[in-house]
Amino acid sequence: MLKAFGVGLLCTLGIWYFNELIKFLDINKVVYSQQPGPCRAVEGVYVPEQGYQGSEDVEVLPNGIAIFSSGLNYMRNPALKHVQGRMMMFDLSNPDEPAKALRLTGFTRKINPHGISLFTVDGAVYVYFIHHAMDEVDSDESVEKFRLNDLVVAQEDQFYATNDYVLRHRFLRTLEYFSFLPIGNVVYYDGHKGRKVAESLRRANGINMSPDKKYVYVAEAGAKRITTFRRSANGDLSKVSSTFMGTLVDNINVDPETGNLWVASHPIGYKIYLKVAFPVGSVAPSLVLRVNVSEGVITETTQIYSDDGRNLIGSGSAVFQNGKVLIGTPTHILMYCECLTC
Ligand SMILES: [Ca+2]
Numbered sequence: 657m658l659k660a661f662g663v664g665l666l667c668t669l670g671i672w673y674f675n676e677l678i679k680f681l682d683i684n685k686v687v688y689s690q691q692p693g694p695c696r697a698v699e700g701v702y703v704p705e706q707g708y709q710g711s712e713d714v715e716v717l718p719n720g721i722a723i724f725s726s727g728l729n730y731m732r733n734p735a736l737k738h739v740q741g742r743m744m745m746f747d748l749s750n751p752d753e754p755a756k757a758l759r760l761t762g763f764t765r766k767i768n769p770h771g772i773s774l775f776t777v778d779g780a781v782y783v784y785f786i787h788h789a790m791d792e793v794d795s796d797e798s799v800e801k802f803r804l805n806d807l808v809v810a811q812e813d814q815f816y817a818t819n820d821y822v823l824r825h826r827f828l829r830t831l832e833y834f835s836f837l838p839i840g841n842v843v844y845y846d847g848h849k850g851r852k853v854a855e856s857l858r859r860a861n862g863i864n865m866s867p868d869k870k871y872v873y874v875a876e877a878g879a880k881r882i883t884t885f886r887r888s889a890n891g892d893l894s895k896v897s898s899t900f901m902g903t904l905v906d907n908i909n910v911d912p913e914t915g916n917l918w919v920a921s922h923p924i925g926y927k928i929y930l931k932v933a934f935p936v937g938s939v940a941p942s943l944v945l946r947v948n949v950s951e952g953v954i955t956e957t958t959q960i961y962s963d964d965g966r967n968l969i970g971s972g973s974a975v976f977q978n979g980k981v982l983i984g985t986p987t988h989i990l991m992y993c994e995c996l997t998c
C-alpha cells in the first residue's frame with residue numbers, strides 16, 4: 657500500500673514537472689516579427705573590435721535623456737570578456753547622436769551593471785544600479801550572498817530589489833533555473849537595514865513601482881507572470897494579483913503619465929537559456945508588451961514589438977516617451993523605434 661502510494665506520488669510529481677518544463681521551454685512556439693514604426697540600432701553600444709556591449713536596463717528622465725546599463729556579465733562568463741561595464745546615456749530628443757558613456761567618479765573598480773533605477777530629488781538625478789563584482793570570490797562574506805537582478809528606489813536610499821537566484825554555485829543555479837521552485841524573493845532596504853518583504857517567487861527579475869507609489873510590480877520570469885503588491889507605510893508588501901503573461905518577463909518600466917507598464921520579455925524559454933549559457937553566437941527572440949493596469953490589476957496587454965532574433969536578440973527592457981520606444985538587450989544592441997501605433 658505504502659509502495660503504491662509512493663509510486664503514485666512520484667508519477668504525479670513527474671507529470672507536474674514535465675508539464676512545467678514543456679510550458680517553460682516553448683519548444684513549439686514561433687515568433688513573428690512586428691515593428692511599431694521605423695526602428696534602428698543606437699550607435700555607441702556596438703564597439704568596433706570589441707563587439708556588442710548590450711543595454712540591459714533602460715530608464716528615461718522627463719527631459720528625454722535615457723540612462724542605461726551596458727556590458728553586463730551576469731554569470732561571469734569568460735565568453736563575455738570583451739564587454740566593458742558602463743553606465744550610458746542616450747538623448748531621445750536627439751536620436752541621431754550616439755549613446756555616450758557616463759563618467760563615474762568615486763568608484764574606481766570596473767563596474768558590471770545590471771538593473772537600474774533613477775531617482776530625482778530637488779532637481780538632482782540619482783542613478784542606482786545593481787553591480788556584480790567580477791573579482792568577488794563566492795563565500796559567506798561575499799556581497800553576492802544574494803543574486804540581485806533589479807531594483808526600484810522608493811525614497812532616497814530606500815529601495816526594493818529582486819533576488820532571482822538563491823543558490824550560489826554555478827551548477828546549482830542551473831538546477832535552480834530548471835527546478836521551477838518558488839524560492840526567489842524581494843528585499844527592501846529602508847535606509848538602515850534590509851529585510852525580505854516578498855517570498856515564494858519564481859525567479860524574480862524586473863521590479864518597478866506605480867507613479868503614486870501604492871503598488872510594486874514584479875516580473876516572475878520563471879513563472880512567466882507579473883505579480884502586483886500593495887505597499888504599506890513601513891515598506892511591507894502584500895500581494896494583490898498575479899497574471900500569466902506566457903513569456904519570460906524581464907525588466908518593467910512604468911509610464912509616469914498613464915501608469916501603464918512597458919514590459920520586455922523573452923518569448924522562447926529554451927532560446928534565452930541557451931543565449932545566457934552561450935552568449936556568443938546564439939540567438940534569442942524579443943517581445944515587448946504594453947500592459948494597462950488599474951489599482952494593481954492588469955486590464956489589457958498589447959504587443960508593441962516582436963522579433964525572431966534576427967534584428968534584436970533578447971529584449972530585456974523597454975521604455976516609452978513621446979511616441980518613441982527604446983528597447984534594451986543584455987548582450988546585443990539598443991534599439992530605437994518611432995512608435996506610430998502607440
Ligand atoms: Ca529597473
Ligand SMILES: [Ca+2]
Pocket residue numbers: 771805806861862906907972
Ligand atoms: Ca532583468
